[in-house]
Amino acid sequence: MSESGQADPHIHSLASDGVSSVSQILDAAELAGLDVIAITDHERIDAGLAARAIAAARGLRVQVVLGEEITTRGGHLLALFIEERIRPWSSLRHSVAEVHAQGGLAIVAHPLVPYPLCASGRSIRRLTRDPDPRYRPDGVEAFNSTTASMRWGRQAPELVAELGLAGLGSSDAHRAADVGRAVTLFPGSSPDDLRRAILERTTSWQGEPYGWGGQLATFRRQLAKNATALRDDARGVVLRDGTGRDLGYPGGRRRPARLDESELGP
Numbered sequence: 001m002s003e004s005g006q007a008d009p010h011i012h013s014l015a016s017d018g019v020s021s022v023s024q025i026l027d028a029a030e031l032a033g034l035d036v037i038a039i040t041d042h043e044r045i046d047a048g049l050a051a052r053a054i055a056a057a058r059g060l061r062v063q064v065v066l067g068e069e070i071t072t073r074g075g076h077l078l079a080l081f082i083e084e085r086i087r088p089w090s091s092l093r094h095s096v097a098e099v100h101a102q103g104g105l106a107i108v109a110h111p112l113v114p115y116p117l118c119a120s121g122r123s124i125r126r127l128t129r130d131p132d133p134r135y136r137p138d139g140v141e142a143f144n145s146t147t148a149s150m151r152w153g154r155q156a157p158e159l160v161a162e163l164g165l166a167g168l169g170s171s172d173a174h175r176a177a178d179v180g181r182a183v184t185l186f187p188g189s190s191p192d193d194l195r196r197a198i199l200e201r202t203t204s205w206q207g208e209p210y211g212w213g214g215q216l217a218t219f220r221r222q223l224a225k226n227a228t229a230l231r232d233d234a235r236g237v238v239l240r241d242g243t244g245r246d247l248g249y250p251g252g253r254r255r256p257a258r259l260d261e262s263e264l265g266p
Helices: 022-031 046-058 092-101 121-128 153-163 191-200 212-239
Strands: 003-011 036-039 063-072 075-080 105-108 139-144 166-170 182-187 204-207
Touching: 003 063, 003 075, 003 166, 003 191, 022 036, 022 046, 036 046, 046 063, 063 092, 063 191, 075 092, 092 105, 092 121, 105 191, 121 153, 139 153, 139 204, 153 166, 166 191, 166 204, 182 191
Parallel strands: 003 036, 036 063, 105 139, 139 166
Antiparallel strands: 003 182, 063 075, 075 105, 166 182, 182 204
16 A cells, blocks of 8 residues: 555644644644644643544544653653553653553654653663563654754654664644644554554655744744733632633633533534
8 A cells, every 4th residue: 555644643732832722733734634633732632632522523634643742751752542641750661651551652752862851762772672562662753843954853764764663754833834844654544544554664754844933933922822821820810710721622711621512513
């Protein structure tokens, strides 16, 4: 089967450090002609659950895989095909096992960059050689638009080839306009096809790195969003009206936040 499907498996929404709502992300994914996306907010899955429900209710082309970007003591890890949140700050090894315990796939995010949030080549190699398959990652981001232009990021495809793991391409988008900037190519078009391709290591990737200008513009929007979030959270506490910052989906201003299913239609 030829490579026909396109997935962007690493996207952030307003619920974490992104600046776009779930609907804006879905609209961008539709415009880009993507088959599969994963909203992988930091340490939470609520926006991903909302995205999956909204996409299904609207009959969109794009299908949503539930994911999370987990902060581990050994770097960031993408959890794909999970159904429950995985708590942060465990070891990278333990977090991989937690993903697998849910039947999910564990993908090492933006590897090799000498930064605490990025897994080192040494730790990734050690995991792939672990005698227990529960602790072995299923893939590595071979192309992440945020780090692809860095010299460390350019070494990621070589690491993927050395270890024989599935290589994925991801936009790591923090705004809707960047969804699909980089993609994972896979045989088929469904989430099940993507999962199979990762396990069978038949994925490839394509994409473009971000320029510094675009990243600076996103950072400015993040700062403005954070200021608004602090104001809205404080207002909700003072007024005791059960509201808080916007998490980017219907019902996302409530406290506790919960998806408002009455707003899922077109």
